[in-house]
Amino acid sequence: MIFCLPLLTVFSLFVAQCHGGCAEVDSLTEAVAGERFLLGCISCKGREEVSAQTTVDWHFKRPGQEEFRHIFHYDHPRADILHEDFSDRLVWHGTQHSDIQTGAVYILNVTFNDSGTYRCTFNRNLNLPLSDKLFTVEKKVELTVVAVANREMAAVISEICMYVLIVVLQLWLIVVLVYCYKKISNEHEAWEARKALKAQTELLESKDNCDGVQLE
Known part of the structure; x- marks a missing residue:
């Protein structure tokens, strides 16, 4: 738990600034062949009180390739797999409404050909009082596929800390609701x-x- 204290401190400062309780946690980067893997991608809004419509796109590039290929598009509630190599293998696991902050997807039945660079793109249209404004946020995940999981101590500690942060966030939300x-x-x-x-x-x-009427 000593390793988690700095992360908890940063998290508490972050939560104090973003009132919606969104935390941008990086994706894991090692998948095991034959299993499923969660490609994580989170983009928190700076102003939670402003509504937005967001779409999410995933692109993929194998090692040695120069161009990214468009593999997935999500525009609530529709999810489209756009490349045959990922046919029936990508499942949306992000926000279930149009104001998307979590754009994660599951890769089912991971293969060694899935190693490479994944790019997650948020196209967020903020509904501002004077006029709407479009913001684009990109994040990348360098994925390595291995035959057997090789979990180093640092990775184990990071994952434990991530779950601790999730629990702390949930408790914080409960406290806010009670208040x-x-x-x-x-x-x-x-x-x-x-x-x-x-x-x-x-x-x-x-x-x-x-009483006054009676006295008269």
């Missing part, structure tokens, strides 16, 4: 108290008026 619930509940109780006090005051004033 918001209590705040709304307190405001509602205060409103009910003011309403009751107002009704009581009106009742007393009405009673005083009635």
